[in-house]
Amino acid sequence: MSKARVVGPVKIVGSGLIGTSIGLALTQAGVLVLVSDSSPAIQDLAIDFGAGESFKDGQDPALVIVCVPPDVTASVIQQQLVLHPKATVTDVASVKATILSKLESSSADLTRYVGSHPMAGREQAGVLAGRSDIFIGRPWVISPNKLSAKSSVDLVEALALDLGATLMHLNPNDHDRAVALVSHAPQLVASLLAARLSESESKDVSLAGQGLRDTTRIAASDPKLWIQILAANSQEVAKVIQSLKVDLEQVLKALQEVSKPGSLASLGKLLEAGNLGVARIPGKHGQSATQYAKVIVMIDDKPGELARLLTEVGEVGINLEDLTLEHATGAAVGLPELYVLPSVEKQLVSELTTRGWKIVG
Amino acid sequence: MSKARVVGPVKIVGSGLIGTSIGLALTQAGVLVLVSDSSPAIQDLAIDFGAGESFKDGQDPALVIVCVPPDVTASVIQQQLVLHPKATVTDVASVKATILSKLESSSADLTRYVGSHPMAGREQAGVLAGRSDIFIGRPWVISPNKLSAKSSVDLVEALALDLGATLMHLNPNDHDRAVALVSHAPQLVASLLAARLSESESKDVSLAGQGLRDTTRIAASDPKLWIQILAANSQEVAKVIQSLKVDLEQVLKALQEVSKPGSLASLGKLLEAGNLGVARIPGKHGQSATQYAKVIVMIDDKPGELARLLTEVGEVGINLEDLTLEHATGAAVGLPELYVLPSVEKQLVSELTTRGWKIVG
Numbered sequence: 001m002s003k004a005r006v007v008g009p010v011k012i013v014g015s016g017l018i019g020t021s022i023g024l025a026l027t028q029a030g031v032l033v034l035v036s037d038s039s040p041a042i043q044d045l046a047i048d049f050g051a052g053e054s055f056k057d058g059q060d061p062a063l064v065i066v067c068v069p070p071d072v073t074a075s076v077i078q079q080q081l082v083l084h085p086k087a088t089v090t091d092v093a094s095v096k097a098t099i100l101s102k103l104e105s106s107s108a109d110l111t112r113y114v115g116s117h118p119m120a121g122r123e124q125a126g127v128l129a130g131r132s133d134i135f136i137g138r139p140w141v142i143s144p145n146k147l148s149a150k151s152s153v154d155l156v157e158a159l160a161l162d163l164g165a166t167l168m169h170l171n172p173n174d175h176d177r178a179v180a181l182v183s184h185a186p187q188l189v190a191s192l193l194a195a196r197l198s199e200s201e202s203k204d205v206s207l208a209g210q211g212l213r214d215t216t217r218i219a220a221s222d223p224k225l226w227i228q229i230l231a232a233n234s235q236e237v238a239k240v241i242q243s244l245k246v247d248l249e250q251v252l253k254a255l256q257e258v259s260k261p262g263s264l265a266s267l268g269k270l271l272e273a274g275n276l277g278v279a280r281i282p283g284k285h286g287q288s289a290t291q292y293a294k295v296i297v298m299i300d301d302k303p304g305e306l307a308r309l310l311t312e313v314g315e316v317g318i319n320l321e322d323l324t325l326e327h328a329t330g331a332a333v334g335l336p337e338l339y340v341l342p343s344v345e346k347q348l349v350s351e352l353t354t355r356g357w358k359i360v361g
Numbered sequence: 362m363s364k365a366r367v368v369g370p371v372k373i374v375g376s377g378l379i380g381t382s383i384g385l386a387l388t389q390a391g392v393l394v395l396v397s398d399s400s401p402a403i404q405d406l407a408i409d410f411g412a413g414e415s416f417k418d419g420q421d422p423a424l425v426i427v428c429v430p431p432d433v434t435a436s437v438i439q440q441q442l443v444l445h446p447k448a449t450v451t452d453v454a455s456v457k458a459t460i461l462s463k464l465e466s467s468s469a470d471l472t473r474y475v476g477s478h479p480m481a482g483r484e485q486a487g488v489l490a491g492r493s494d495i496f497i498g499r500p501w502v503i504s505p506n507k508l509s510a511k512s513s514v515d516l517v518e519a520l521a522l523d524l525g526a527t528l529m530h531l532n533p534n535d536h537d538r539a540v541a542l543v544s545h546a547p548q549l550v551a552s553l554l555a556a557r558l559s560e561s562e563s564k565d566v567s568l569a570g571q572g573l574r575d576t577t578r579i580a581a582s583d584p585k586l587w588i589q590i591l592a593a594n595s596q597e598v599a600k601v602i603q604s605l606k607v608d609l610e611q612v613l614k615a616l617q618e619v620s621k622p623g624s625l626a627s628l629g630k631l632l633e634a635g636n637l638g639v640a641r642i643p644g645k646h647g648q649s650a651t652q653y654a655k656v657i658v659m660i661d662d663k664p665g666e667l668a669r670l671l672t673e674v675g676e677v678g679i680n681l682e683d684l685t686l687e688h689a690t691g692a693a694v695g696l697p698e699l700y701v702l703p704s705v706e707k708q709l710v711s712e713l714t715t716r717g718w719k720i721v722g
Binding site: 021024025027028045048049050119120121128130131132133138139141168170174177178179181182183185186187188189190191192193194195196197198200201202203204205206207208209211212213214215216217218219220221223224226227230231234235237238240241242243244245247248249251252255256258263264267268270271272273274275276277278279280281282296298329330331332333335358360361 | 382385386388389406409410411480481482489491492493494499500502529531535538539540542543544546547548549550551552553554555556557558559561562563564565566567568569570572573574575576577578579580581582584585587588591592595596598599601602603604605606608609610612613616617619625628629631632633634635636637638639640641642643657659690691692693694696719721722
């Protein structure tokens with residue numbers, strides 16, 4: 001018995017990371033999933049892995065999800081629209097405008113096509129990297145074309161919701177501009193930085209820490225896939241890289257002439273712009289990092305202290321939006337962080353101070 | 362009763378992240394720590410936090426650790442060498458050559474000075490970010506000068522070992538070249554990338570995922586501290602940024618002329634260099650990521666299967682160096698990863714295949 005919004009069968013063409021992950025999630029939700037991959041070995045592996053059952057000629061899916069590499073996505077969409085003349089067809093490619101323009105210059109029935117892009121991924125690729133939970137809480141871009149039927153849009157939205165994703169509507173051009181900024185240019189920058197390490201002395205690299213590991217993690221991604229993505233969105237990515245180059249040249253000049261007046265200010269300006277930029281990235285669960293005011297209280301590291309603090313916050317009548325208590329290894333105190341609406345921050349600090357609590361941030 | 366190699370008292374000048382963390386760790390190990398900060402409020406906070414007790418005039422430390430911002434490190438080292446004429450003095454600044462050259466042009470007694478740099482940090486700063494465990498398993502660079510006494514070098518090494526760090530000897534110039542590559546240039550690159558977000562539409566930024574969060578995380582660091590670090594190591598950082606600029610210009614050209622022959626190859630070459638670079642970064646515990654061969658086995662997700670697999674690996678007589686079992690959410694199978702010496706990988710794959718196990722990577 002299905003607990004999903006989507007009524008199947010759902011055919012998934014392409015058993016890479018995304019296709020397999022969708023298959024696992026829909027199968028778990030009780031939807032009949034039909035798996036199809038141009039490689040019989042990969043298809044068998046995906047089925048063994050739990051991503052669905054084998055697609056057989058003549059079967060009639062309600063929804064076809066095209067999960068193949070970007071350079072063949074448009075032609076596979078076209079084939080599937082012809083092969084299944086009643087089905088809604090969607091795709092999951094990281095670029096949307098070039099795919100739509102290829103389809104528009106074909107004879108494809110675009111009323112049944114709705115482009116989409118789940119913003120989920122891992123730096124590993126392939127069947128075995130598939131996980132049913134990678135879409136949960138992630139944005140899923142729905143990018144209909146002018147001809148898309150409402151029933152088809154509804155079906156693709158239902159798919160995204162079934163997989164736990166958050167819907168976001170963007171037209172293909174806006175989508176491509178956004179992903180150039182938040183995904184494609186960062187991929188190139190991580191690769192540019194990691195490439196500097198490829199020829200360095202291993203003694204130097206051995207000093208690397210978590211900062212470098214994080215900054216370059218995505219540079220481990222598959223070059224073959226990324227060449228296709230970058231090629232399909234080259235103009236939008238070039239705009240971001242061009243702006244970055246302007247900043248980089250200023251920074252380089254400041255470093256080379258570091259004792260000249262204005263050089264330090266120029267470095268500082270960039271570092272501050274970086275601070276601002278990071279603050280704009282939504283947190284793991286999509287909330288802005290700066291939405292709540294944070295009040296840090298220093299408490300004795302003994303049983304009951306946190307409970308006493310929270311009781312007093314309650315007595316003041318202020319609603320806690322969130323609370324974190326990081327374990328401060330080796331410290332003699334605890335440091336609970338209280339998150340409240342910015343409008344009541346001052347009141348909270350004043351009330352707690354009056355009651356003898358030590359506010360430290 | 363101290364369980365440390367270091368015999369105190371140890372005076373720590375400056376109660377920022379590093380000074381506080383060292384204080385917490387040494388105090389925990391039973392060493393008498395004397396805390397000194399130019400701000401009485403910060404000093405009191407560090408002592409409340411558990412980083413040691415207040416330094417009082419006339420006290421006679423065996424070791425002084427200077428943990429102040431880089432632009433005042435040399436002058437504070439000089440003061441401490443004069444103030445404590447028998448003590449060994451070290452510092453923890455992220456740059457070493459400019460500090461030593463300032464000291465060499467002074468009348469300081471350099472036999473008692475040994476530069477050092479623990480490769481540990483967090484993007485938060487200040488007393489409250491201090492943790493006693495941030496040095497564990499991290500490299501700690503010991504950078505003596507030509508005059509440093511062996512007894513002083515031994516004492517600074519003992520400090521690093523007491524805090525769980527791994528010793529690494531580098532002269533000041535080699536140190537500065539290495540950190541330009543693995544720390545200072547990556548900081549700038551993260552800031553350059555994050556700065557692109559500071560003026561963008563918030564709808565675009567809302568698509569950001571873990572990749573962008575990781576790539577830009579360190580861009581949240583304190584600009585005031587980083588201006589000093591970059592200024593003090595500007596020439597080495599400029600070299601890295603200059604090489605990166607050459608690559609960036611090639612990438613930009615390839616994107617702008619993406620249909621020209623050679624453009625895709627040029628993008629691919631960069632992405633592959635990025636793959637190679639990432640592979641050179643040591644893992645969390647300092648081991649090279651590629652030291653062992655990895656064999657992935659697909660097992661049924663039922664009790665006893667993993668035990669049966671490991672029993673058979675034992676019967677074959679092959680030593681497992683490491684084992685990981687990631688939970689493959691939603692999949693019908695388990696995917697244990699067996700790590701063995703590269704020399705026995707083929708034998709293991711062949712033996713397990715013969716015994717009916719399914720090897721998938």
